[in-house]
Amino acid sequence: MPNNSLANKILSVADDSFILGHRNSEWAGHAPILEEDIAFANIALDELGHAQLWYELYQELTGAEPDRVIFFRSAAEWRNTQLVELPKGDWAFSMTRQFLFDVYENVSLERLVHSTNPRVQEIATKIRTEEIYHLRHTSNWVKRLGLGTDESHARMQRALDELWTYALQLFVPLENERELIAENVVPDLGILRDAWQEKTVTHLSASGLQIPENIDSVPNLRAEHTEHLAELLQDLQQVARSEKFGVEW
Amino acid sequence: MSEQEKLQEFEARIARGEKIEPGDWMPEEYRKQLIRMISQHAHSEIVGMLPEGAWITRAPTLRRKITLLAKVQDEGGHGQYLYHAAETLGATRAEMIDALLTGKAKYASVFNYPSLTWADMGMIGWLVDGAAIMNQTMLAHCSYGPYSRAMVRICTEETFHKKQGMEQVIKYARGTPPQKAMVQDALNRWWWPVLMMFGPHDSNSPNSAQLIRWGVKTKTNDELRQEFINKTAPDLQLLGLKIPDPALHYDEASDNWISGEIDWDEFWRVVKGDGPCNKERLAARRDAHENGAWVREALNAYAERFEGEG
Numbered sequence: 279m280p281n282n283s284l285a286n287k288i289l290s291v292a293d294d295s296f297i298l299g300h301r302n303s304e305w306a307g308h309a310p311i312l313e314e315d316i317a318f319a320n321i322a323l324d325e326l327g328h329a330q331l332w333y334e335l336y337q338e339l340t341g342a343e344p345d346r347v348i349f350f351r352s353a354a355e356w357r358n359t360q361l362v363e364l365p366k367g368d369w370a371f372s373m374t375r376q377f378l379f380d381v382y383e384n385v386s387l388e389r390l391v392h393s394t395n396p397r398v399q400e401i402a403t404k405i406r407t408e409e410i411y412h413l414r415h416t417s418n419w420v421k422r423l424g425l426g427t428d429e430s431h432a433r434m435q436r437a438l439d440e441l442w443t444y445a446l447q448l449f450v451p452l453e454n455e456r457e458l459i460a461e462n463v464v465p466d467l468g469i470l471r472d473a474w475q476e477k478t479v480t481h482l483s484a485s486g487l488q489i490p491e492n493i494d495s496v497p498n499l500r501a502e503h504t505e506h507l508a509e510l511l512q513d514l515q516q517v518a519r520s521e522k523f524g525v526e527w
Numbered sequence: 528m529s530e531q532e533k534l535q536e537f538e539a540r541i542a543r544g545e546k547i548e549p550g551d552w553m554p555e556e557y558r559k560q561l562i563r564m565i566s567q568h569a570h571s572e573i574v575g576m577l578p579e580g581a582w583i584t585r586a587p588t589l590r591r592k593i594t595l596l597a598k599v600q601d602e603g604g605h606g607q608y609l610y611h612a613a614e615t616l617g618a619t620r621a622e623m624i625d626a627l628l629t630g631k632a633k634y635a636s637v638f639n640y641p642s643l644t645w646a647d648m649g650m651i652g653w654l655v656d657g658a659a660i661m662n663q664t665m666l667a668h669c670s671y672g673p674y675s676r677a678m679v680r681i682c683t684e685e686t687f688h689k690k691q692g693m694e695q696v697i698k699y700a701r702g703t704p705p706q707k708a709m710v711q712d713a714l715n716r717w718w719w720p721v722l723m724m725f726g727p728h729d730s731n732s733p734n735s736a737q738l739i740r741w742g743v744k745t746k747t748n749d750e751l752r753q754e755f756i757n758k759t760a761p762d763l764q765l766l767g768l769k770i771p772d773p774a775l776h777y778d779e780a781s782d783n784w785i786s787g788e789i790d791w792d793e794f795w796r797v798v799k800g801d802g803p804c805n806k807e808r809l810a811a812r813r814d815a816h817e818n819g820a821w822v823r824e825a826l827n828a829y830a831e832r833f834e835g836e837g
């Protein structure tokens with residue numbers, strides 16, 4: 279059923295954006311400079327806001343309320359990539375992850391604004407301007423840290439080595455995603471991966487960083503998670519779950 | 528003009544209600560007092576991000592999560608804006624941050640109390656931001672232009688924070704039994720620290736008289752505290768919440784809510800660094816600063832290599 283495959287796709291997009299926003303929000307009050315307490319929180323806010331739009335579409339497709347989906351699902355039911363659930367690490371790690379993700383979002387949104395599904399098209403159009411700004415911001419940081427000092431360069435290279443394989447999971451298609459591609463609802467992930475690869479490689483190289491050559495096995499199923507997701511959910515869901523779903527907060 | 532004449536002219540300008548601007552002549556003591564106040568105020572915004580920041584990951588709905596993160600981000604913005612205002616008086620950001628991290632500078636001691644449950648987010652928003660608004664509304668009339676303008680802008684956002692806080696407290700006060708218990712417990716813990724936010728008794732506030740004469744402050748600590756109690760106590764009681772002060776009563780003659788005596792020993796203890804979270808708050812700021820050292824070095828190195836040329 280195409281509607282079902284669309285719902286699954288939308289959920290995976292929403293979950294990625296939500297978990298990344300959640301992780302990045304951990305920097306608020308702890309960033310290396312005050313300007314980034316503000317700017318990085320802003321990016322986190324955008325990611326949470328984008329997740330909200332996708333969860334609303336998910337609700338239209340399945341009837342599931344966003345707060346139930348977020349606060350009353352166990353780890354195995356989440357459909358985010360492992361990339362976004364990893365702990366925030368140091369500033370190089372968080373920035374590199376956000377950059378890799380923002381490039382992915384940009385190449386994806388460029389095409390989703392032409393989706394044959396009017397709701398997908400509408401949401402993508404809303405989000406895209408903010409994503410262009412994110413990418414500008416994170417690209418800038420990647421360059422400054424990649425070319426800054428020996429230490430910042432080493433930290434960026436280490437982050438990239440660790441994150442690269444995880445990022446590739448963004449391009450693993452879901453079951454039945456083919457149907458959505460055939461109907462031009464979402465773009466072909468193979469094409470996205472090429473576009474992503476070209477953009478990231480160009481910018482990372484210009485920032486003095488080397489693309490890892492040995493690629494570990496890419497996590498395959500979005501139902502499989504690291505132990506970090508369970509920890510994250512315990513924190514995320516504890517207040518909400520102190521009451522039954524439906525109690526207002 | 529002699530120094531004496533300059534001072535007279537300065538005081539005359541203030542008496543006429545004019546704003547003093549960065550390049551204008553001002554007595555050294557005025558500059559010093561303002562740097563002290565504005566930088567303390569900036570530090571309060573920055574340290575104030577911590578007790579609420581700790582609950583962003585635990586917010587119980589997506590909407591609450593977004594508004595809490597936005598609030599914490601606003602406080603960072605207030606800090607930044609205030610540091611700029613202090614810089615117009617010749618202070619540097621590095622000096623001010625150093626004074627905070629070494630414990631030389633003070634910040635609002637209310638942030639040295641822990642945030643223990645989710646209901647604290649509502650209570651902090653209503654009471655702490657509410658108390659800050661009383662103080663900042665006064666400072667919006669301050670004689671120093673950049674400080675006064677910063678206050679106008681900041682107050683708009685604080686008003687929004689307070690509204691969100693009230694909305695939560697009201698909801699929990701009318702909510703499930705655990706929510707009611709949680710919000711009452713939050714009030715029990717925050718009421719007195721918030722009253723202390725207004726500072727020592729007027730009789731123990733050495734700078735007040737001069738600050739009032741120079742138009743920096745227009746009301747005393749006790750006046751502001753009284754206004755806050757009058758405004759807040761009836762609303763809390765209307766919700767069925769119990770204010771943790773057995774002596775609190777309404778005095779018809781003065782039309783004031785009269786509170787019991789503040790525990791001034793506790794006040795001075797916390798101000799002097801021995802509150803429940805002083806060490807933790809400063810440690811968090813120091814960690815952020817130290818962990819960020821390599822980042823700031825990289826930014827400088829990059830700027831020297833690539834932005835200095837051409």
Ligand SMILES: [Fe+2]
Nearest residue numbers: 380383409412
């Ligand atoms: Fe983004």
Ligand SMILES: [Fe+2]
Nearest residue numbers: 572601602605
């Ligand atoms: Fe503030």
Ligand SMILES: [Fe+2]
Nearest residue numbers: 656684685688
């Ligand atoms: Fe506030």
